[in-house]
Structure formats: structure tokens, C-alpha cells
Amino acid sequence: MIGRAANGADLMNLLYFSAFRAVMLTGTVSAAAELLGRSQPAVSRLLDKLESELGVTLFERRRGLVTPTSVAQLLLDEIERAYVSLDSLKSFAARVAEGESRRIDTAIMPALGLGFVPRLLGKFREEWPNTKILLNVTLSVKVEEWAASQQIDFGLAETPFRRSGFRIETFSDSPYIAAVPAHHPLADSSQIGPADLVDVAFISLAALTTAGQLVAQAFRSCGVKYDPAYETTVSSTMYEMVKNGVGVGLIDPYTAINDLDDRVRLVPFLPAIPFNVALLRPESRPANRAAEALLELMAAERDMLMKRLPR
Known part of the structure; x- marks a missing residue:
């Protein structure tokens, strides 16, 4: 059903899924209705129609409360993956509208995202004053996920990786x-x-x-x-x-x-344990001159810092 052409019926189905997702995220029909700007009965009708079309029970209803079934949890996982792809498209559209190099979306593991990268941004702004930067600081597994779903211009994460959809370059292998x-x-x-x-x-x-x-x-x-x-x-x-x-x-x-x-x-520390950090470049993201400039600055700072390590 999700993969059919977007005719009028499918547009209505998008409303069903939107109502379902809102209820799952907020926990109640009333909160979902407020989030969507609709009445509570309208949201309830959308849920009923979704269950009817799918032929499954998504919620157990008792005394005005709705409790998700196991099927509902599986459906939410699928919908969330679709929303990730949609967010990626929205980000791409925004970049096109703003023009090349007006925005850089990054995801950086905490070891580099809490100190190393933030300290460079003031210097970067001197050369690129009109470029906006989204600095997501998150665990390596999340960096990998966002790179695979094409949501970022680049990421820095600790190896190894399990997903595909991005190119990998060594950024650092200095030891702990x-x-x-x-x-x-x-x-x-x-x-x-x-x-x-x-x-x-x-x-x-x-x-x-x-x-x-x-x-x-x-x-x-x-x-x-x-x-x-x-x-x-x-x-x-x-x-x-x-x-x-x-x-x-x-x-x-x-x-x-x-x-x-x-x-x-x-x-x-011996035996030496390398801190293997990779640069992740999503395969489908367009070239971004500002991102390349930031990466060059990061590489120069990395080389300078590593010379200061005791041997």
C-alpha cells in the first residue's frame, strides 16, 4: 500500500499514517489531535480507517485509552524509516533553495564534536561568514546511520561500520x-x-x-x-x-x-590501541565547497594537535 502511485486515495492514506504516527509519539489520541491541529474524533476516525485498510488491530481501546499492539510497533518502525528519507529530501531541497555552500550538515562523534570541531568554527566563519552549520554531536552508530540515509554532508565516526551508502576515508589513527x-x-x-x-x-x-x-x-x-x-x-x-x-x-x-x-x-599506553576515526561522505549528497573548506581546516588542526602527543 505504501508503495502505490500517489493518487487521491493514497494522499488520504498519508493522513492515516500521519495520525497513527502522532498517536504513537504522543501516547494519546487527544495529544495527537492537538499536534495535528485536528479534532479528537477526526483522529480517531483516521485510525479506524487505517486499521480497516490494513486489516489489522493497531490499538487496544479501553475506557478511552489506546494501547499499541505489537503490529503497531512494527508499523511505526517502517514509518520512521520513511520519515528519515523524507527529512533527507527536505534538507536537500533547502540546500538547493539556499544555494551551494550556504549550509553544512554534519554529525560528529563526541570525542571530536565536543571540543575539537567547535574550536575551529570561529576561524572557519572568518572565511565563510554566511554559511550555516548544523553540528550534530552523537554516538558513532548514529553518525553511520545518518550518513547511510544521506542526511549529512559528512560525518566523523569510529570504525568499524555495518551500513553502506557512503564513502570512507581515514581521518585519524593516533593511539589512545x-x-x-x-x-x-x-x-x-x-x-x-x-x-x-x-x-x-x-x-x-x-x-x-x-x-x-x-x-x-x-x-x-x-x-x-x-x-x-x-x-x-x-x-x-x-x-x-x-x-x-x-x-x-x-x-x-x-x-x-x-x-x-x-x-x-x-x-x-602499550600495547597501542589506535583511535580509528573515519570521514564518512554520503554518496548521494551534492558537492559542497564550504564543507570541503571546513574539512581542510580540520585536517590542518588535526596534524598540529597530534604533534603534541607524548611519544
């Missing part, structure tokens, strides 16, 4: 580095390994992240039990913990250099 409280016994070490962190309050990136899995693997390869006292999904949070003497953390090089603080010592 140990961040140690300045007065900690390990602060003056020339290098730190897993064995040095036994009986030490160790802060690691969470197991759900690529880095967390790589760190656990490094410990196992050295025959050392991996038992972090703290876990987090964001490097900047880890750095704050180290600054306040909570423990020793293994941190990405960008956060380490961008957030330099006298309360922290940076020590090389």
Missing part, C-alpha cells in the same frame, strides 16, 4: 593515551600497560563502544584481568574524573590534547 592524575604514582611513568593498572582505579570507555571492546581485548592479550572501576561512553567525562583524582583513564588523543590541564599527566 593514558590520562593519570598528576599526583598519582604512575604520573611519572614513561609508559603504562595493563599490568600497571592492576589494583588501580581504572576508568574505561563502556563495553558497548568500540574503544571499550578494544581495551578489554588489550588486557586479555596481556594476560591481565579487565576489571574497570568506572565506565563511561564519553571521553570528556572520563577526563573530568581523572582531573578530580578519581582514577586512571584511557582516553582518545583529541580529548587529551584539547583539554590539557595541570592536574593530568598524559602517558603513552
Whole structure:
């Protein structure tokens, strides 16, 4: 039904799906009606007609309340994918209307999106004062999703990837580095390994992240039990913990250099664990001169920062 030509009946079906989505997102028919600018009975009729056309029950109705069925959840997933594609088309149309290089849509993983990229935007604005930038800071898996659905001009995310629809270029592979409280016994070490962190309050990136899995693997390869006292999904949070003497953390090089603080010592970690960051370029997005200029600025800043890492 969703894939038929857009005749009059199909346009009405779009209203059905819009009403259904609004109810699923708001939780009630009354809230959905307010969101859509329609009456509550009108929204209820649209839901009834959708169920009739599909031949399934989407909601259990009891005492004025609607409870989604399992079928409704499956339908919502499908509709959300359609809305993602629609948003991508809207973004493209806006870019065409505004003209080339008037807007850059990005998605950046937190390690680079919280400090590294924001610090460059003032300098970028000097050369491109009329260019708007959308800076989405999100986990790598979301960056990959948006790149695959062509919603961004480029993204920066940690490898590996499971989707297609974008080109991949290496942006950085400098290793993670140990961040140690300045007065900690390990602060003056020339290098730190897993064995040095036994009986030490160790802060690691969470197991759900690529880095967390790589760190656990490094410990196992050295025959050392991996038992972090703290876990987090964001490097900047880890750095704050180290600054306040909570423990020793293994941190990405960008956060380490961008957030330099006298309360922290940076020590090389062995075995080296590369921080593999890739540049994702959606295949169907048009060329954007402003985006290329921003990427050139980012590459120059990256090269300068990495020279400051202790070896």
C-alpha cells in the first residue's frame, strides 16, 4: 500500500499514517489531535480507517485509552524509516533553495564534536561568514546511520561500520593515551600497560563502544584481568574524573590534547590501541565547497594537535 502511485486515495492514506504516527509519539489520541491541529474524533476516525485498510488491530481501546499492539510497533518502525528519507529530501531541497555552500550538515562523534570541531568554527566563519552549520554531536552508530540515509554532508565516526551508502576515508589513527592524575604514582611513568593498572582505579570507555571492546581485548592479550572501576561512553567525562583524582583513564588523543590541564599527566599506553576515526561522505549528497573548506581546516588542526602527543 505504501508503495502505490500517489493518487487521491493514497494522499488520504498519508493522513492515516500521519495520525497513527502522532498517536504513537504522543501516547494519546487527544495529544495527537492537538499536534495535528485536528479534532479528537477526526483522529480517531483516521485510525479506524487505517486499521480497516490494513486489516489489522493497531490499538487496544479501553475506557478511552489506546494501547499499541505489537503490529503497531512494527508499523511505526517502517514509518520512521520513511520519515528519515523524507527529512533527507527536505534538507536537500533547502540546500538547493539556499544555494551551494550556504549550509553544512554534519554529525560528529563526541570525542571530536565536543571540543575539537567547535574550536575551529570561529576561524572557519572568518572565511565563510554566511554559511550555516548544523553540528550534530552523537554516538558513532548514529553518525553511520545518518550518513547511510544521506542526511549529512559528512560525518566523523569510529570504525568499524555495518551500513553502506557512503564513502570512507581515514581521518585519524593516533593511539589512545593514558590520562593519570598528576599526583598519582604512575604520573611519572614513561609508559603504562595493563599490568600497571592492576589494583588501580581504572576508568574505561563502556563495553558497548568500540574503544571499550578494544581495551578489554588489550588486557586479555596481556594476560591481565579487565576489571574497570568506572565506565563511561564519553571521553570528556572520563577526563573530568581523572582531573578530580578519581582514577586512571584511557582516553582518545583529541580529548587529551584539547583539554590539557595541570592536574593530568598524559602517558603513552602499550600495547597501542589506535583511535580509528573515519570521514564518512554520503554518496548521494551534492558537492559542497564550504564543507570541503571546513574539512581542510580540520585536517590542518588535526596534524598540529597530534604533534603534541607524548611519544
